Amino acid sequence: MPQISSTARSIPGSGIRRIFELAAALPDVIxxxxxxxxxxxxPHILEAGAKAWQNDATNYTPNSGLLLLRFAIVTKLxxxxNYAVDEDQxxxxxxxxxALHMAMLLTLDAGDEVLIPDPGYATFAMASRLVGAVPVPYRLSADRAFIPAIDDLERLISPRTRVxxxxxxxxxxGVVYGxxxxxxxxxxxxxxxxxxxxDEVYEYFTFEGGYTSVSSLDTSDRVFSVYSLSKTYGLTGGRIGYLVTPPGVAITFRAAQEAIVSCVNTPAQLAAVAAIEGDQSAIAEAREHYRGNLAAAGAALDARGIEYYRPDGAFYLxxxxxxxxxxxxxxxxxxxLLTQRVAVAPGSAFGAAGEGWIRLCAAGKRQPLLTALSRLPAVPAQESTSV
Known part of the structure; x- marks a missing residue:
């Protein structure tokens, strides 16, 4: 029989999803x-989505989405x-x-190289491969507080580097760049x-020092900004995100979108309008919950002498x-997972530099998080070394 394409076969599997799926088959897993x-x-977001379904708001929208939603996002941005765009961006x-896939589709040809952080979100490498490009990791290390080194980036440049x-x-x-x-x-x-x-998916969840969008500093129209409502509003299954492009990309984006999904489902878009334009107090409450969870978890790790990075944003340890x-x-x-019934993401799923580390989500209830940390193996007596 014919073979699956080499492009598809080059996409690495997700080490995160492997653990997630193993955990789904086990009882009593944290x-x-x-x-x-x-x-x-x-509630106002759920009501907007439910009302859309009840009112049969199920027709196609423009390829780039409802104008009502795009105007709301222009105002939000x-x-x-702190940057201005028009609705066609x-x-x-x-x-x-x-949004990430489309950004790569619009900027990369087959064989082009994209510089991605290591450790970095696993989908960065997967999406690169999906468009036939080559992900080139740039190392982030604890001794630099996981800040990129320009000299390291310079050494990775080749004639094929595009992004x-x-x-x-x-x-x-959980690093936030100033x-x-x-x-x-x-x-x-x-x-x-x-x-x-x-990628600014965790834009609303920073704890110290504020947050800066890359596009607010861009003077040469070279930035594609990726956003999502999944983490901000807890809409992970709603599947609503958006891509903000430089000027002049709209026609190309819409042709590509037509070939992939035509448009995002209409009720989810109407729920997104309610999310962006409605009461934002749930975001502040979530931020404080994550801050409290991370502080409590950090104290528990400090007490046991386990090294970790003290995050400035997102909701991970x-x-x-x-x-x-x-x-x-x-x-x-x-x-x-099998012996302690705790599911964590192995650091190697985020790149070679993640070997020896794990990522824990602190977005849930506090006690299960602390219970999970208590099940980590003991370390030799040493001074706490949060970085």
Missing amino acids: QLSVGEPEARVA AEFN VHITAGGAQ LLINSPSNPL PGVLRELLDFATRHDLWVIS WVNVSYCSNGNVAHWAEDF
């Missing part, structure tokens, strides 16, 4: 492997993200994952005439288990 907020979606997608991918607030690390770091990265991209894809994982954290995470 699930910390995926980024899933537990709080109920705000001006007020929260805003395109509604099936979650942040499709620099930036993720702040970061998944899995304006100075982002300007350095934009200057680097300008010197080498690269597109920039900026990046924990060093190299003292017990024996150089194969993916195998260790499976064993930890």
Whole structure:
């Protein structure tokens, strides 16, 4: 029989989903492997989606999405993200994952290279491969507080480099880049005439020092910004995201969107309008919940002398288990799930630099999180080394 395409076969499997699916078949698991907020979606958002279904709002929308929703996003970007676009630069997608895919589809040809963070969200490498491009990891290390080193990026440049991918607030690390770091990265991209894809899915969840959108600093129309309502409003299954592009991309985006999904489902788009224009108090409540969970978890890890990164954003803990994982954290995470009934994401699922680390989601209830941490193996007596 014919073979599946080499492009499809080049896409790596997700080490995160492997743990998630193993956990689904087991009883009494504390699930910390995926980024899933537990709080109920705000009632006004659910009501808007339900009303759309009840009113049979089920027809096609424009390829880039409802104008009503895109106008709402234009206002949100001006007020929260501090940059101005018109509605033709805003395109509604099936979650942040499709926004990322479309950004790569619009900027990369087969064989082109994209610089991606390592550790970085697993889909960065997967989406690169899906469009026939080559992901080139740039290492983020604990000794630099996981801030990119421009010298390292310079050494990775080749004639095929086309895109620099930036993720702040970061998944899995929780790092938030300040304006100075982002300007350095934009200057680097300008010197080498690269597109920039900026994943800002966790934009609302920062704890200290504020948050800066890359596009608010861009002066050369080179940034594609990826956003999602999944984490912000707890709509992970609603599959609503959006891509903000430089000017002049709308016709090309819409042709590509027509070939992939035509448009995102209409009731979800109407729920998104209610989310963006309605009461935002649930976001502040979620942020404080995550802040409290991360502080409590950090205190528990400090008490046990386990190294971790103290996050400035998102809702994850990046924990060093190299003292017990024996150089194969993916195998260790499976064993930890089977023996301790705790599902964590192995750091190697986020790149080679993640070996020896795990990512834990702190978006759920606090006690299960603390119980899970108590099941981590003991370490030799040493001083706490949060970084």
